[in-house]
Amino acid sequence: MNCVGFVGLGIMGGPMAANLIRAGYTVTGFDLVEESVKRFTEAGGQAAASVADAVAGADVVITMLPDSPHVEEVALGPDGVLENAKPGTLYIDMSTVRPDTSRRVAEAAPARGVRALDAPVSGGEKGAIDGTLSIMVGGEAADFEAARQVLEVLGTTIVHVGPAGAGQTVKAANQLVVGGVYALVSEAIVLLESSGVDARKGMDVLAGGLAGSRILDLKRETMINREFKPGFRIDLHHKDMGIAVAAAREAGVALPMTGLVAQLIAAARAQGHGSLDHSALLKVIERMNR
C-alpha cells in the first residue's frame, strides 16, 4: 500500500498529495493544469502522463475532482481508473459528487477487481494543507479499514458512515445545514440592524445560547463587517446544494428548507458573488430589503 496514484492536484488535491509524499508514500499524480503538476513535482511527486499512467502501478488511487461528470469520466471512462487499475487496487474518490455517481462507480468496480470508496471531505483548503480534514466514507467496512492508514494522513476525523454513496449523502447533509445556518444568521443580522439594535452585541448573545453554532463562532464578526473575502466559494456551495437537492430527489424525500436555501445560494451567484465566501449569503438577504 505504498504507491498512490493521485488524480486532481488542485487547491485541495495538491496539498493532500503533498501530505502523502511527506508521510512517505510514493505518489504518482495527474492533472490537466500544468501549474498544478509543477507544484506537485516540486513537492516530490512523480508526474504521470495520463490518468491511466497515474493509476497503472498504484496500490491506492485517489481522485479529487470538481464535479460528478469529471468523476464519471475519470473513474468509468475508457482511459479511466477502473479500466487501468491493477486488480486489488483500492480506489478512493474524495471529490464531492452526487451519491448516485459514487454508487455507479462502486457497482462497476468489482468487475475490475477494484475496491471503491467515496470519501468526500470538509475543512477546506486549510484542512487540506494541515491534514486536518473531516472525511466521510461510504463503502464496504473492510475496504474502509484498508484505507484508514492513508486517510489518517489527510484528516483527523475519519468516519465510516455507511455503504457506497453514504459519504456523499453525509457531505450533502453537511452542506445543506451549513448553507441554511448562514441564511438564518443573515436574517438575524438583517432583523437586528434594521431594528436599530447593536448587531454585534445581539449576535454575541445568540452565540452563547441554544442558537450557538460553529458558524456564529467563526463568522459573525466578519459577516457584520461585511468581509466576504474568498473562503469557501459561493460557486462551490451552489454546486453542493445542487447535489443536496439531487440526493433528496434520489432518496425520494421532500426537504422544504433545503429547497429554499438552494435558491438563496443560487441568488448569491446570480448577483455576481460566486467567488466570495459562502457567508456572503448575507448580501442576498440584504438585497431583498433595499
Add this chain to the structure above:
Amino acid sequence: MNCVGFVGLGIMGGPMAANLIRAGYTVTGFDLVEESVKRFTEAGGQAAASVADAVAGADVVITMLPDSPHVEEVALGPDGVLENAKPGTLYIDMSTVRPDTSRRVAEAAPARGVRALDAPVSGGEKGAIDGTLSIMVGGEAADFEAARQVLEVLGTTIVHVGPAGAGQTVKAANQLVVGGVYALVSEAIVLLESSGVDARKGMDVLAGGLAGSRILDLKRETMINREFKPGFRIDLHHKDMGIAVAAAREAGVALPMTGLVAQLIAAARAQGHGSLDHSALLKVIERMNR
C-alpha cells in the same frame, strides 16, 4: 432596591422569584394561579392580592407573562404596573413579547416616573431554576446599570443590546435561528435515514465540523431516538415565531427563511405536537415524507 414586586409566578417566574428571595430580596408576588402563589409563599415570598398590591411598595417590578396582550394589560391597564408603581420604580418586563409592545410600555413609563426595560431570557426552566439565564436587555443604559444587580441573581449572561424593544428583537432573532436550525437538522436526519445511511454516525460528523451547533451537541441523540419529551414546547416556539414574523414586519424587512420556519412550526402544532419539545420539528419533516 431591596423590595421587588413580581407578577407572573409560573414555570419561569416561580423559580426566578425564589432565586431573588434566596439572594436576600423582599419579594411580593402576584399570580392568578393559586398553586403558583402557594409555591411562592412556601419559598418565602409575600403574596399580593393584586398587581397593584404587588407593585405598590416595590423599588423594582418584574413581570414574567405569557404574551403581548397580558403585558399590555398588566403594564398599561388601569390596575396595572405603571398606574400603581411609585415614582422612581424600575420596571423590568422579562416576558417574551413583540418589540412594539415593549416600546409602547417604554413610551408610557416616563409620564409615571417609571423607568422601563425589556429583558427577555433564554435558557428555559433549568436556567430559571439554576439562575443561569441569558438575559437580553433593551432600554436606557443608566436603567440597565441600575438593574444589573437584580438581573445577576437571575442569569449569567446579561447584555444590554440597545434601546427599548431591542431585548425583544434579539430574542426574536434567537428564536428564528433556533427554529431554523432544528428544521435543518431534521432535514439532514431525514435525508440520511431515507438514504440508508447511519444517521447517528452522520450527525456526529456534522457536529464536529462547520455544521456544528449547540443544538447538534445537545439534541442530535434524542432526535435520532425520537425522544421529544416536554422541553421547550412547540406551542411556545410557535408563539415566538409569531413574534419574529411580526418584528420583521414592523422593521419593514422580508425574511424568507423565517417565514418558512414559522409555517413548519405551525405545522408541528397543527399536527398535535404543541406540548412536545421544539426538536419535534423532525416529526413535521418526517410526515411530509410518508
Add this chain to the structure above:
Amino acid sequence: MNCVGFVGLGIMGGPMAANLIRAGYTVTGFDLVEESVKRFTEAGGQAAASVADAVAGADVVITMLPDSPHVEEVALGPDGVLENAKPGTLYIDMSTVRPDTSRRVAEAAPARGVRALDAPVSGGEKGAIDGTLSIMVGGEAADFEAARQVLEVLGTTIVHVGPAGAGQTVKAANQLVVGGVYALVSEAIVLLESSGVDARKGMDVLAGGLAGSRILDLKRETMINREFKPGFRIDLHHKDMGIAVAAAREAGVALPMTGLVAQLIAAARAQGHGSLDHSALLKVIERMNR
C-alpha cells in the same frame, strides 16, 4: 332601510357612497379627511360631525376603513358604531380586516341590538366606481338577506360564504392566491428572459393552457413591459398578506406557500415599491437575480 350611515369615504368608500346616493338612499357620511367629505357632499351626501352622528339615525351602517385597529375603534370604541346605533340597525363592515376582528364585532353587536356582517370586497377602485364589486359576506343568513338590496347597489357578485368572519377569510384566501400567482408568473418571466426565450410568446402559450389565469390575461403584457403604474398597491397587498398569515395562524393551519408569498411582497415594499401595482412583484424576482 333608506337611511345609510357611511364611515370611511376614501378611494373605495367615496364612490361606493356616491352609488348609494345615486340609487336613492339618504347617506350620512363621516371621514377624517376634509377633501373626502367635500367630494361626498358634492355627490349629494350629508356630512356628519362624528361617527356617532353618522350612525345615530341610520337603518344601515357601512364602514370602509384601512385596517383592523381602525375597525376595532370605529365599531367597538366609546364613540363608535355599536355604542351609538339604534336597536335593529344593520351594520356592514366592508373593510378588509382580520377575521377575528370581524368575529369580535359580531359577538359584541347583539348586546346593542345590532346585526353585524363582514363584507369585504374585491374589484378595486374601478369596481367601486362602476358598482361591480365582488362582495364576500360573513354573518347570519337572515342578516345577509336584509343587506342584499343595499349590497346590490355596490356589487355584482354577492355571496354569503359563512358565519361571522367568513367574508374576511374568503378575502384572505383570495389575496394569497392573487399574490402567489403574481409571484409564479414573475418567476416564469424571469426564467424565460434569462434563457433567451421570447417571453411574450411564451406567456401567450401559458395563458392559453392549464397555466392560464385572470392575471395572465390582464397583466402579462404590462409585466413584460415593466409597467407597474399604481393599480392595487403593494402596500395594500402587504397588509392583506399580513391578514392571510394571521388568519392561518388563528385557524391553526400551516400554509407554506402563503408564508413565502408574504415575504416576497414584504421584499417589494422594503425595496421601495409600496405604491406600485402588485404585479411589481416581478421586480423582487428580478432583483434576486442581478
Add this chain to the structure above:
Amino acid sequence: MNCVGFVGLGIMGGPMAANLIRAGYTVTGFDLVEESVKRFTEAGGQAAASVADAVAGADVVITMLPDSPHVEEVALGPDGVLENAKPGTLYIDMSTVRPDTSRRVAEAAPARGVRALDAPVSGGEKGAIDGTLSIMVGGEAADFEAARQVLEVLGTTIVHVGPAGAGQTVKAANQLVVGGVYALVSEAIVLLESSGVDARKGMDVLAGGLAGSRILDLKRETMINREFKPGFRIDLHHKDMGIAVAAAREAGVALPMTGLVAQLIAAARAQGHGSLDHSALLKVIERMNR
C-alpha cells in the same frame, strides 16, 4: 414530407401517431412495449424493428419519450435518430426534457444533415387524442415552418417561442406555474375549511375574480370533493419540476417559489400519491395540518 418515423407510442405518442395516420401520413413506429405497438398497427401504422428502422426512410421523425436520458439515447446513441436519419430529415422531439438536452441534440444534428426542433406539448392524453395539444417549439424559424403542417395535425396552438431548447423552457415555465397554482388553491381550500367557511362558495368567489384561473375553473369542484383520479400524474409533474429547477439552474437564476413547489410535489410523491392527478397536492397541504 409524407413519411413519418415515430418513436414512443405510449399514452401520448400512441394517439398522436394515430392522428397522423388518419391525416394521411405514412407512419412507421417503434416502441419497446408490445402492447403499444399492437395498438399502433391496428390504427394503421407500420411497426418498425428498431429506432434505426423507424427512422431510415422518414422525412420527419417524431419522438415522444419519458425523460432526458431516453431522448439522449434515442437521439444521440449509436443506434439512434441522428445516426440513422437520411440527410434533410426534420427531427421533432416532442418529449418534455431538460432544455440542455434539446440544445445538445440541436447542436449534434447539423453534422448529420438533420434539422432538429424541440416541441413539448401540454394538453394531456385528451389533447393527444383530440389533436388539440398546445405545442411550444424551439429551433430555427425555417425548420418550424417546415414542421407546421405536421404539427397542425397534432395540436391547435402551435407557437415558435425561440431557439433550440426554448420549447422546453416554456414548458418548464408552464409546469412551474401549474404546480404553483395547485399549491396556492390547496392552501386556500385548507384555510377556508379549517375556518368553518363553505369552501365551495368561497372558491366560487375566487374563481370569478382576479384570483381566477383555468385550474380553479376545471378543478375546484373535484379538489373540494377529494377526487384525484388519475389525470396528469404527480409522478410526471415531479419529473417536470425537476426539469424546471434544472432549467433555472442552467439559466443561472434563483426562483424561490419554484423551489418550494418542487418540494411540495416531491412530498406528494413521497406520501405515495405518485399516480394521482396533480391536484392531489391538496393532500400534502392537508397532511401538514393534521
